[in-house]
Amino acid sequence: MIFEWDDDKAAANLRKHHVAFELAELVWDDPAHIIVFDRYENDEERWHAIGLVRGILILTVVHTLPTGDDENSIRIISARKATADERKRYEAQDD
Template identity: 45%
Template sequence: MALPLDFDWHDGKAASNQTKHGVSFEDARQVFLDPRRIDVDASRAVDGEERRKTTGLMAGKLLSVVYAPRGNVVWIISARRANPKEIRSYVQS
């Protein structure tokens, strides 16, 4: 299935995320195809940039992806396996 959005990221950040969390940004894009995904505000007052966190399934794994919407582009910031609180929220939705 084709992704309905355009994605981008910093290559260095993608490499460090893969090393730290074992999740590639390429794979993380698939979370946006999950019709049950949960999307919440994840902005930080420190930098003023709008950030979102979406939690959804990718190949049977529940992932949380932090991103910044930039016009028509989803700028991926980080991706990791969902924590227990995120798993509960997803299951209860």
């Protein structure tokens, strides 16, 4: 999987949410991560990936899914610690 992002957006995200996009990539290393549709905005679908990073931190990563010629490329839009509801949704998989 190839990850891409806007460098200015990544810097702004780090300042606001204290999560680097390089760390956010690790969500996809979690075999139990989930992908949830968020919304349609700016002519593209936005999705949430929710997963465990480094065994201790559940992150939510807003991203686009691969399409067309970029079938292996995910564009990260934002990343942050998961909300309580997002953590519950992630943890509910084990039930």
